Amino acid sequence: MPYKDFSSLSAATRLLELARKPFDLSRAGALSPQRIRDYRSSACGFDLLYATERLDEPVLDALQALADEAGLIEQFMAMKRGAPMNRIEGYACENRQVLHTASRDLFSAQPYAPEATARAKRELEKLRHFLDKVAAGDIVNERGESLGTLVQVGIGGSDLGPRALSQALSAFALPGREARFIANVDPDDAAAVLSGLDLNRSLVVVVSKSGTTLETLTNEELMRAALARAGLDPARHMLAVTGEGSPMDDSSRYLASFYMYDYIGGRYSATSMVGAVTLGFTLGFEALLAFLRGAWEMDLAAESPDIRNNLPLLLALIGIWNRNFLGYPSCAILPYSQALARFPAHLQQCDMESNGKSVTRQGNMVTWQTGPVIWGEPGTNGQHAFYQLMHQGTEIVPAEFIGFRRSQRDLDIMVSGTTSQQKLVANMLAQSLALARGRDDDNPARRFPGNRPNLVLLADQLTPYQMGALLALYEHRIAFQGFSWNINSFDQEGVQLGKVLAKKLLQHMAEGDARSGNSPAGTSPEEALLALAGMLGRDRP
């Protein structure tokens, strides 16, 4: 199917016209109970409440037309069936399939990409077998004791998703099990994790799709050295998750190795072994399956061509309305759940690395805006920090609230007639309405302009199933937006230049240190900067 440029869509022209007079949320009576009931869509346990967005029926109809005209569902189905969606026509590129959905298409009799799903099942079986052995006491430490902590070493997609998920679901951890994470090459990151860690009772899983990432390989060596210092055999404590055939694909160095495949992008890899090993270890295999089922059911919910009935598609199109037609450059993700504290950081990578692009899938410069800046922190904390700007600042920030009717743990308390969970949810809903509605006041400093678009995602409880659904909801929102903008959401060329320059600089430092016999920290940052500027002056990197 030929891809259409965003600006050539007739629905885009219509939306531009509609954007001249968007729905006024601040008008008395605009946010009626009827509107709140009408602008609601549900899937996989989530209700999406979007009455507080600046849209109405004509806008929704035009967004539907945009989805149809751009062939968003056709592109999504082609992705699921294994079309090489990761490519730029006529240019050197990864030219790969995009099959993260295959890693959870485990529950259907006829998976869309049978080979990829068969591989996912094979790796899951390996994991199940491994976890059974740990549980049965067949895998133990040198002293015959059980292993309770898993330290995941990885960065980017090999860290952010698994870390966010692990934190989100720690309330469901098996007794005596926990996960920790090391990502940064900053030695203080590893040192902080190592302090207070009983290495005897720990496993270390090194996760790198490429098996070549500087930070991860450095931290792997750091962990091997720490194990050796503690008199432990790294081969009894280290696991690996990597691409088949990568430099890390050497089973003799690890207690167990699991594979991920080149058709799963790092930032979309949380439902592959990249996330599964740690989640399976801490939560148990059944909870891991529930998480994957949540993602799979959202994958199916994303197939409906009716935008009012397809949560990921609707979320994507509301984002496009805010970004391209109302002109807002950022989007705040505000979970009213402390367990989701790292989820905005995961979405930051998933969204900004996917849709932070300026060329089309034909290699032409785009003439429309692409991905917004994604950021966020949990509420209610954020209310006491940056919400001032959201209510009264000159920059309008569309917000996405995520909340739950029930807490994960049983510890709650009644104070002044309400529970803490009620206070949390009440604050979220109050913020949503306050941003949208605003408030008049004779005192200009106390005036709230309103018309600050936002939406609310509400579910019963943050369970493994619900987390899987939430993850997939955002993954598909990102893909649908990329399809609309006719960009390749699945490569990340923009991260290369910095890596190349850092490598040159490290080479320069190592050579200089060798020449002068200095300690490894011999070259100062100032000298290094001057040297790099000199190198850049001579030749283009």
Ligand SMILES: O=P(O)(O)OC[C@H]1O[C@H](O)[C@H](O)[C@@H](O)[C@@H]1O
């Ligand atoms: O899993 P790895 O190959 O170690 O890659 C880790 C990360 O590094 C890269 O710089 C990419 O920008 C990320 O997309 C990737 O997730």
